[in-house]
Amino acid sequence: MLASLRPALLARLGVRAATPAASSRAAAIGGRAARRGWTTTTTTTTTTTTRGRASHRRGGRRSTTTVAAKGGKGKDKDPPRASGLLSGVHPDSLVACASIAERAEAASDAWSVHVTPFLDPALAADALAVVGRMADVDARPWGGYDRAERVRLVIGRAEVLDAPPASEGDERRGVGSSFAELSGDDTASGAFQHTNVFHPSPGFNT
Amino acid sequence: MNFFCTERPSGAAVVALLQVSGNFMFDAADHRDFLGAVLGTGIERDRVGDILVQGERGAQVLATPEMATFLSQARPVCMMALVPI
Numbered sequence: 001m002l003a004s005l006r007p008a009l010l011a012r013l014g015v016r017a018a019t020p021a022a023s024s025r026a027a028a029i030g031g032r033a034a035r036r037g038w039t040t041t042t043t044t045t046t047t048t049t050t051r052g053r054a055s056h057r058r059g060g061r062r063s064t065t066t067v068a069a070k071g072g073k074g075k076d077k078d079p080p081r082a083s084g085l086l087s088g089v090h091p092d093s094l095v096a097c098a099s100i101a102e103r104a105e106a107a108s109d110a111w112s113v114h115v116t117p118f119l120d121p122a123l124a125a126d127a128l129a130v131v132g133r134m135a136d137v138d139a140r141p142w143g144g145y146d147r148a149e150r151v152r153l154v155i156g157r158a159e160v161l162d163a164p165p166a167s168e169g170d171e172r173r174g175v176g177s178s179f180a181e182l183s184g185d186d187t188a189s190g191a192f193q194h195t196n197v198f199h200p201s202p203g204f205n206t
Numbered sequence: 207m208n209f210f211c212t213e214r215p216s217g218a219a220v221v222a223l224l225q226v227s228g229n230f231m232f233d234a235a236d237h238r239d240f241l242g243a244v245l246g247t248g249i250e251r252d253r254v255g256d257i258l259v260q261g262e263r264g265a266q267v268l269a270t271p272e273m274a275t276f277l278s279q280a281r282p283v284c285m286m287a288l289v290p291i
Contacts, residue, residue: 115220117252117270143255144221144268150255152220152270 085133093126100127104155108137113156124151222274224267231262240265247280
């Protein structure tokens with residue numbers, strides 16, 4: 001599942017997936033490190049290889065490598081480990097939270113509002129924590145009433161979320177238009193002119 | 207079956223409320239019956255929010271506004287637990 005996300009996004013979010021390729025890569029790095037006398041720290045979930053001396057540069061980039069790998073033998077049961085923005089998120093909610101974080105970032109950049117589908121309470125709590133750590137983005141849970149269990153998250157900049165609708169009366173009129181016939185006076189020459197949009201002669205109102 | 211759109215903190219509606227009304231006095235239905243009827247139409251779980259069961263009077267189903275129109279016209283939902291709604 002994590003492989004479907006962009007590697008750049010995962011790297012930015014701090015997700016390190018324990019994949020077979022990463023395991024073999026870590027094993028190769030560990031072998032090279034042992035031959036060269038580097039220090040190798042192995043934990044139950046990760047293998048971190050660093051060089052004990054001054055930072056070694058290869059092609060202008062630091063060669064210090066941190067790769068998530070399976071430290072012990074046995075099956076690959078270890079869930080993906082998250083750090084940074086996704087730290088503390090339950091492994092089952094990791095992919096969904098990463099997707100929500102990506103959409104929140106897009107909403108922040110575009111000054112728009114993104115609404116998630118209905119989320120489980122646990123996933124909603126994790127997603128709220130993740131969005132709360134992000135800068136310039138806010139999330140408002142809304143499930144139709146207060147204390148709803150399954151909620152949708154309305155994500156966007158706080159300025160956008162707190163701003164009143166541009167023309168609340170127009171919107172309500174649009175929703176209820178099936179119950180009350182609208183005339184031209186109600187639309188262009190009526191409601192539209194209250195939005196401070198100059199229109200010298202609103203015509204073709206049917 | 208009627209549905210209403212509830213407003214979100216700002217802007218357009220993001221949640222629709224479907225009122226499922228019928229006579230459930232002699233054929234009681236609980237939460238799983240309503241949820242099964244809604245999901246039996248083929249929509250995904252994340253399109254449906256809470257379901258507030260009201261006993262003999264039916265239930266209130268919260269869903270996305272896109273699904274509200276579909277659910278209000280869905281045949282399996284209109285006849286649930288042998289009770290026309």
